[in-house]
Amino acid sequence: MKHIKSSVLLDAFFAKLSHGGALIVLILVISIFAVLLGYSLEALSQLGLEFFTEEKWAPNLEKFGARSAIIGSLISTFLAMALCIPIAIGIAIFLTEIAPNSLKTPIGTSIELLAAIPSVIYGMWGLFYFVPLMRDLFGGLGIGMLSASVVLSVMILPFMAAVTRDAMNTTPDILKESAYALGATKWDVIQAVVIPYAKAGIIGSMILALGRAVGETMAVTFVMGNVHRISWDITAPATSIPVTLANEFTEADSSLYFSALFSLALVLMLISFSIIAIAKFYFLKKVRRGL
Amino acid sequence: MATIATIEHEKALHVKDFSFTYAKTAQPSLVEVSMPIAKTCITALIGPSGCGKTTLLRTFNRMHDLYAGNRYEGEIEFEGRNILGPKEDLIRLRTRIGMIFQKPTAFPMSIYDNIAYGLRLQGIKAKSELDDRVEKALNDAAIWPEVHQRLKKEASSLSGGQQQRLCIARAIAVEPEILLFDEPTSALDPISTQAIEQLIMQLKERISIVIVTHNMQQAARISDYTGFMYLGKLIELGKTDTLFVTPQEALTEEYIMGKFG
Amino acid sequence: MNAIDKRRLVSRVVLILSSISALIGLLFLFWILGVLILNGIESIRWDLFVYEGAPPGMLESGLKHALIGQLILVGCATLIGVPIGILGGTYLSEYAGNSRFGNFVRDISDIMMSAPSIVIGAFVYAVVVLPMGHFSGIAGVVALSIIMIPIILRTTDDMLQLVSPTLREAAYALGAPKYRVILSVVYRGAKAGVLTGIILGVARVAGETAPLLFTSFNDNFYSTDLMEPMASLTVTIYNYATSPYADWQSIGWAAAFMLSMFILALNIIGRLIILKRKGA
Numbered sequence: 168m169k170h171i172k173s174s175v176l177l178d179a180f181f182a183k184l185s186h187g188g189a190l191i192v193l194i195l196v197i198s199i200f201a202v203l204l205g206y207s208l209e210a211l212s213q214l215g216l217e218f219f220t221e222e223k224w225a226p227n228l229e230k231f232g233a234r235s236a237i238i239g240s241l242i243s244t245f246l247a248m249a250l251c252i253p254i255a256i257g258i259a260i261f262l263t264e265i266a267p268n269s270l271k272t273p274i275g276t277s278i279e280l281l282a283a284i285p286s287v288i289y290g291m292w293g294l295f296y297f298v299p300l301m302r303d304l305f306g307g308l309g310i311g312m313l314s315a316s317v318v319l320s321v322m323i324l325p326f327m328a329a330v331t332r333d334a335m336n337t338t339p340d341i342l343k344e345s346a347y348a349l350g351a352t353k354w355d356v357i358q359a360v361v362i363p364y365a366k367a368g369i370i371g372s373m374i375l376a377l378g379r380a381v382g383e384t385m386a387v388t389f390v391m392g393n394v395h396r397i398s399w400d401i402t403a404p405a406t407s408i409p410v411t412l413a414n415e416f417t418e419a420d421s422s423l424y425f426s427a428l429f430s431l432a433l434v435l436m437l438i439s440f441s442i443i444a445i446a447k448f449y450f451l452k453k454v455r456r457g458l
Numbered sequence: 459m460a461t462i463a464t465i466e467h468e469k470a471l472h473v474k475d476f477s478f479t480y481a482k483t484a485q486p487s488l489v490e491v492s493m494p495i496a497k498t499c500i501t502a503l504i505g506p507s508g509c510g511k512t513t514l515l516r517t518f519n520r521m522h523d524l525y526a527g528n529r530y531e532g533e534i535e536f537e538g539r540n541i542l543g544p545k546e547d548l549i550r551l552r553t554r555i556g557m558i559f560q561k562p563t564a565f566p567m568s569i570y571d572n573i574a575y576g577l578r579l580q581g582i583k584a585k586s587e588l589d590d591r592v593e594k595a596l597n598d599a600a601i602w603p604e605v606h607q608r609l610k611k612e613a614s615s616l617s618g619g620q621q622q623r624l625c626i627a628r629a630i631a632v633e634p635e636i637l638l639f640d641e642p643t644s645a646l647d648p649i650s651t652q653a654i655e656q657l658i659m660q661l662k663e664r665i666s667i668v669i670v671t672h673n674m675q676q677a678a679r680i681s682d683y684t685g686f687m688y689l690g691k692l693i694e695l696g697k698t699d700t701l702f703v704t705p706q707e708a709l710t711e712e713y714i715m716g717k718f719g
Numbered sequence: 720m721n722a723i724d725k726r727r728l729v730s731r732v733v734l735i736l737s738s739i740s741a742l743i744g745l746l747f748l749f750w751i752l753g754v755l756i757l758n759g760i761e762s763i764r765w766d767l768f769v770y771e772g773a774p775p776g777m778l779e780s781g782l783k784h785a786l787i788g789q790l791i792l793v794g795c796a797t798l799i800g801v802p803i804g805i806l807g808g809t810y811l812s813e814y815a816g817n818s819r820f821g822n823f824v825r826d827i828s829d830i831m832m833s834a835p836s837i838v839i840g841a842f843v844y845a846v847v848v849l850p851m852g853h854f855s856g857i858a859g860v861v862a863l864s865i866i867m868i869p870i871i872l873r874t875t876d877d878m879l880q881l882v883s884p885t886l887r888e889a890a891y892a893l894g895a896p897k898y899r900v901i902l903s904v905v906y907r908g909a910k911a912g913v914l915t916g917i918i919l920g921v922a923r924v925a926g927e928t929a930p931l932l933f934t935s936f937n938d939n940f941y942s943t944d945l946m947e948p949m950a951s952l953t954v955t956i957y958n959y960a961t962s963p964y965a966d967w968q969s970i971g972w973a974a975a976f977m978l979s980m981f982i983l984a985l986n987i988i989g990r991l992i993i994l995k996r997k998g999a
């Protein structure tokens with residue numbers, strides 16, 4: 168009897184313990200938002216909407232306008248996605264429909280492995296190899312919005328290519344064959360069967376990549392320049408939220424400066440959280456159900 | 459040597475000394491198969507799994523060419539030429555010889571677009587012509603009454619049996635000469651199976667049909683000719699009513715008596 | 720030109736375009752890989768493992784401090800992140816199942832897995848660095864374990880769910896209490912998968928730089944004191960690469976090479992474990 172009683176206790180204990188493990192994730196998310204918000208309050212209440220509309224960011228004058236960082240984040244992410252999406256789809260089509268079997272596995276595996284290389288390496292490559300190239304091509308410093316976007320797009324490329332390929336690979340052979348059996352060409356089949364079939368997965372992976380790109384720090388910090396200015400010249404130095412945080416967090420010397428940086432972190436967290444939530448709830452749900 | 463009965467009809471296809479080897483295997487999967495396929499008749503291919511019946515069927519529209527490394531030998535004559543030739547236009551060939559698969563293969567698009575797909579591939583763009591031919595195909599596939607009010611709905615909203623008839627409609631919309639059926643009812647319930655069988659029997663008025671089936675009763679019910687295959691060889695081809703009653707080969711007899719398979 | 724020939728042409732053109740774009744993408748990726756390997760091999764030397772950091776221009780300059788720091792940071796983060804992640808994943812798979820709470824935690828973890836790591840750094844700065852009054856190894860450990868928990872949690876959840884219900888039922892039929900079934904049957908069945916998850920989680924965390932920038936910060940000297948700022952390979956790569964000194968940059972490449980090889984090795988080991996299990 169005693170033996171059974173102790174196992175009941177242990178059972179309850181183990182259930183509670185593991186429940187705690189699951190709750191920690193929720194507690195962390197809530198505390199992250201709460202802490203970021205708490206430290207942001209000073210800047211947000213003092214600066215109000217101006218924080219978002221003001222372009223000028225001059226810590227020595229206690230002027231903190233986040234517009235250039237926010238816009239910079241949006242532009243660099245948008246450019247990176249615009250460069251990355253067609254190439255990633257190209258690679259995915261190449262790997263699923265064109266490449267001979269002897270190439271599929273080695274190329275596919277190296278792309279997956281490249282997705283695991285830390286972003287700081289991509290940033291380093293950008294600084295030492297891509298920036299000089301841009302300098303030769305466009306003059307100026309070579310550091311700036313365009314360089315950052317290209318490095319960012321190269322960094323998210325392996326992830327996106329791999330996930331897009333996986334989504335396309337889920338198309339049943341029999342479905343493709345039945346399109347071929349109607350006299351379709353390869354492209355007809357890709358267009359009418361493979362892409363529609365994999366659509367939810369492809370869009371979901373793009374949005375996940377977008378979420379990563381928005382929050383990515385190291386790939387861009389090296390090559391963006393951290394200049395708080397919005398310029399139509401995309402080869403000019405610029406900044407983004409992660410770049411500003413990485414460069415200035417340890418330099419904040421006043422509580423308002425500090426609070427302004429936390430506000431930026433909060434904005435970044437909100438943007439990334441909503442992007443990924445959209446991907447999850449809107450697109451990837453379908454995929455999960457479909458399986 | 460195989461026993462091949464004489465075919466009273468014109469030939470839709472003529473297979474001559476045909477051997478087939480899959481990529482990366484040395485052993486051929488089909489060995490020197492010779493058989494005529496009668497025009498506007500139903501020819502059933504039966505045999506235990508792995509006997510090569512599906513492999514043979516997939517040669518007629520050269521599905522095997524989608525995967526590298528498969529090897530053909532011999533000849534298959536269709537419309538007066540050997541379709542195994544290197545200059546064969548596979549895209550055109552596949553519009554002349556359609557195929558229906560083991561499972562319904564509705565494309566991820568609307569019912570209407572599923573049917574119109576093959577027509578659009580042939581360059582038909584005019585809305586009125588598309589409408590007419592979609593309706594005709596759905597009628598011919600005996601599914602028009604069930605779907606005409608929801609043509610814009612996703613094809614996946616149909617039941618399995620309806621989807622399979624939709625696939626048949628899609629295949630006949632482009633007016634092929636021959637239709638290949640690869641175990642078309644293996645994923646369906648008995649009622650849907652019956653509907654498909656009736657449909658196939660109606661289609662043979664205009665279209666020559668080859669059907670692979672694992673179900674001997676099905677072959678007996680619907681086909682005019684039956685070919686029995688075993689271990690990559692055609693053992694016997696005969697008129698269905700004679701083959702099932704008085705098989706000429708001992709192997710055929712054993713198989714239809716259920717001694718193996 | 721008829722419809723079929725036109726389609727054939729379009730198909731050919733599109734396929735060529737997609738092959739070209741694939742080629743461009745692959746060129747960039749292999750450019751990076753090539754640069755990393757060439758510079759890494761050129762810069763790596765035995766001294767780097769022996770000496771700690773030194774001012775630019777010094778010959779006796781190495782990465783010992785950063786390597787040890789990296790191992791301590793990632794090791795401690797693993798010690799915290801793995802048990803919590805496994806417990807949470809166990810709860811999701813074995814207790815919560817498909818309940819709303821379970822799926823909610825799953826979704827939140829997925830979102831956390833993609834949360835900007837620099838924001839995690841800012842959070843840890845607020846809750847650990849500010850109260851302590853200075854940067855510290857422990858703050859870096861906390862930041863890395865926060866990143867690790869959702870990763871381990873989700874893979875554990877997935878892997879435990881793959882264990883067949885009949886196995887569980889067989890154990891219950893012997894009268895085993897639930898925790899015993901989980902510990903002795905479910906965990907054993909999912910061992911390879913969970914292990915792979917842990918390895919990949921470690922690999923992922925080992926490459927994180929941004930959350931360390933203002934938590935463990937950096938230190939150019941060898942130290943094992945978690946209460947003090949601590950060097951890491953990643954932050955050292957950043958600092959050395961952005962410095963104007965050629966010798967530091969070269970050490971930076973060596974560090975980048977070591978880090979990448981470590982992470983690649985972990986990824987390959989993880990894959991081999993999966994392959995081996997599939998083969999068995």
